[in-house]
Amino acid sequence: MLMEEISLISEVTLTGISWLTTLFIFAVGLGALVVAVLFVIDVSQTSDAIRRNYPVVGRFRYVFMALGEFFRQYFFAMDREELPFNRAEREWAHRAAKGRGNTIAFGSTRNLAAPNTAIFVNCPFPTLDEDAVATKTMQIGPFCRTPYDAPSFFNISGMSYGALSGPAVRALSLGAKKAKCWMNTGEGGLSSFHLEGGCDIVFQIGTAKYGVRDTDGKLSDKKLQEVAAHDQVRMFEIKLSQGAKPGKGGILPADKVSAEIAAIRGIPEGEASISPNRHPEINSVDDLLTMIKRIRDVTGKPVGIKFVVGSYGWLDVLCTKIHERGAESAPDFITVDSGDGGTGAAPMPLMDNVGLVLRESLPMVDDILTRRDLRKRIRLISSGKLITPSGVAWALCAGADFVVSARGFMFSLGCIQALKCNRNTCPTGITTHNPRLQRGLKPERKSERVASYWRNITHEVEIIAHSCGVDEPRGLNRNHVRIVQANGLSVPMADLHPRPGNEAEEKT
Numbered sequence: 182m183l184m185e186e187i188s189l190i191s192e193v194t195l196t197g198i199s200w201l202t203t204l205f206i207f208a209v210g211l212g213a214l215v216v217a218v219l220f221v222i223d224v225s226q227t228s229d230a231i232r233r234n235y236p237v238v239g240r241f242r243y244v245f246m247a248l249g250e251f252f253r254q255y256f257f258a259m260d261r262e263e264l265p266f267n268r269a270e271r272e273w274a275h276r277a278a279k280g281r282g283n284t285i286a287f288g289s290t291r292n293l294a295a296p297n298t299a300i301f302v303n304c305p306f307p308t309l310d311e312d313a314v315a316t317k318t319m320q321i322g323p324f325c326r327t328p329y330d331a332p333s334f335f336n337i338s339g340m341s342y343g344a345l346s347g348p349a350v351r352a353l354s355l356g357a358k359k360a361k362c363w364m365n366t367g368e369g370g371l372s373s374f375h376l377e378g379g380c381d382i383v384f385q386i387g388t389a390k391y392g393v394r395d396t397d398g399k400l401s402d403k404k405l406q407e408v409a410a411h412d413q414v415r416m417f418e419i420k421l422s423q424g425a426k427p428g429k430g431g432i433l434p435a436d437k438v439s440a441e442i443a444a445i446r447g448i449p450e451g452e453a454s455i456s457p458n459r460h461p462e463i464n465s466v467d468d469l470l471t472m473i474k475r476i477r478d479v480t481g482k483p484v485g486i487k488f489v490v491g492s493y494g495w496l497d498v499l500c501t502k503i504h505e506r507g508a509e510s511a512p513d514f515i516t517v518d519s520g521d522g523g524t525g526a527a528p529m530p531l532m533d534n535v536g537l538v539l540r541e542s543l544p545m546v547d548d549i550l551t552r553r554d555l556r557k558r559i560r561l562i563s564s565g566k567l568i569t570p571s572g573v574a575w576a577l578c579a580g581a582d583f584v585v586s587a588r589g590f591m592f593s594l595g596c597i598q599a600l601k602c603n604r605n606t607c608p609t610g611i612t613t614h615n616p617r618l619q620r621g622l623k624p625e626r627k628s629e630r631v632a633s634y635w636r637n638i639t640h641e642v643e644i645i646a647h648s649c650g651v652d653e654p655r656g657l658n659r660n661h662v663r664i665v666q667a668n669g670l671s672v673p674m675a676d677l678h679p680r681p682g683n684e685a686e687e688k689t
């Protein structure tokens with residue numbers, strides 16, 4: 182009996198080994214065949230020199246290039262190395278969003294001698310906690326039928342429903358409500374996701390007038406009235422340009438134009454929609470002021486403009502024309518976007534090399550408005566990589582009344598900087614319409630993170646302000662920050678960009 186069992190086991194084992202051997206030989210044979218086929222393909226093709234000269238092996242270059250994108254972030258890049266945001270900045274935003282302590286140990290990992298580093302000027306007698314005051318609301322649009330008393334100096338910048346997924350827009354809207362900040366729709370129109378949370382909304386009018394266009398694509402007063410009828414919609418912003426792609430309109434591919442997106446944007450379903458590279462009916466500063474007046478008259482709400490600064494002589498012309506027409510004709514706010522701002526998709530040369538960065542343009546616009554006595558009439562909003570407290574505090578020092586951020590709030594939603602916003606494959610569900618990838622983004626949960634990020638950044642900007650001896654962030658001015666120069670020494674921002682006429686620095 183025992184012998185029979187042993188022989189059965191040996192027989193099964195031998196059969197198994199024989200199968201495995203056959204399988205192994207088959208696998209090796211198949212592998213060799215695949216290599217041979219790839220070899221023939223590589224040597225006979227003429228489009229790729231590397232593969233032609235190094236058949237098969239040359240293909241590893243592309244594999245490693247693809248994998249390097251993922252591994253660099255985790256294993257090789259230093260904390261302060263990556264762009265557009267390094268690990269230290271991303272980690273700060275993620276921790277702030279999760280409400281985890283954001284203290285660090287041992288010492289700064291930042292190179293404080295690098296040119297353009299901001300060093301805030303603490304005073305010997307910082308503001309005592311009991312003397313600190315909450316930031317007051319700031320009114321925008323004093324001449325409108327419905328001015329907006331904006332409660333927060335830090336808000337959510339424009340990102341369209343389309344560039345962002347439905348769950349992401351919902352999470353931002355719910356989070357903005359909890360934070361009591363505003364949310365800008367971006368140029369894709371107003372969706373139910375924006376309205377759901379009940380937050381204040383800035384409706385952006387892009388060059389295609391999505392959401393407020395008639396059947397010919399022209400601005401429709403009727404649609405404007407419908408949008409303005411929502412109490413939540415507090416302001417309108419005409420987008421002239423965006424830092425990441427000045428002079429370029431957006432392209433919404435046909436397969437993204439679902440029935441829902443088509444209805445929201447006011448375009449035909451299933452047809453690609455190409456937005457013009459500027460507002461076709463705005464050919465001059467006069468046209469711009471006329472358009473601002475029209476939208477303000479129709480909606481009764483504050484109207485502003487957003488642009489990235491390139492040439493800037495036109496801003497002086499704008500001020501002259503405003504004075505000719507009267508102060509009420511001015512845009513109620515100007516949003517200055519940075520040349521290094523983000524987007525869903527844009528050509529690299531526009532992203533890299535067109536449009537001034539905020540470092541230069543924000544003080545410049547503030548100075549022009551101050552020189553032309555329009556600084557208090559026109560509120561100044563700034564955006565561009567202001568995702569940490571020091572960035573926001575810098576902008577307030579430079580002259581901004583408000584700061585808005587797009588990518589900071591994307592990090593609060595869990596963005597991992599996978600750089601896939603232009604494909605439909607965002608792994609965190611933020612910029613994809615693939616339901617499988619959206620599953621990971623739970624709007625209610627993420628809305629807490631949006632609010633927590635807002636709370637922490639606001640709180641830490643207050644800490645910087647108190648350290649500088651002012652009782653609230655808007656008390657910061659150009660004397661409160663020094664900028665490191667190429668020689669490693671810092672100079673006051675007030676010397677680098679002296680305010681015209683040395684006016685009082687307060688901005689209320």
Ligand SMILES: Cc1cc2nc3c(=O)[nH]c(=O)nc-3n(C[C@H](O)[C@H](O)[C@H](O)COP(=O)(O)O)c2cc1C
Pocket residue numbers: 338339340341344345366367368369385420423424487518519521522523524525564565566567568585586587588589602612
């Ligand atoms: C995914 C994405 C979509 C965007 N969509 C718009 C848009 O529709 N309209 C707009 O004016 N700006 C848009 N922006 C630009 C941002 O509003 C902002 O001006 C820019 O990214 C700089 O801010 P940040 O550095 O905090 O991201 C978008 C940015 C991103 C990342």
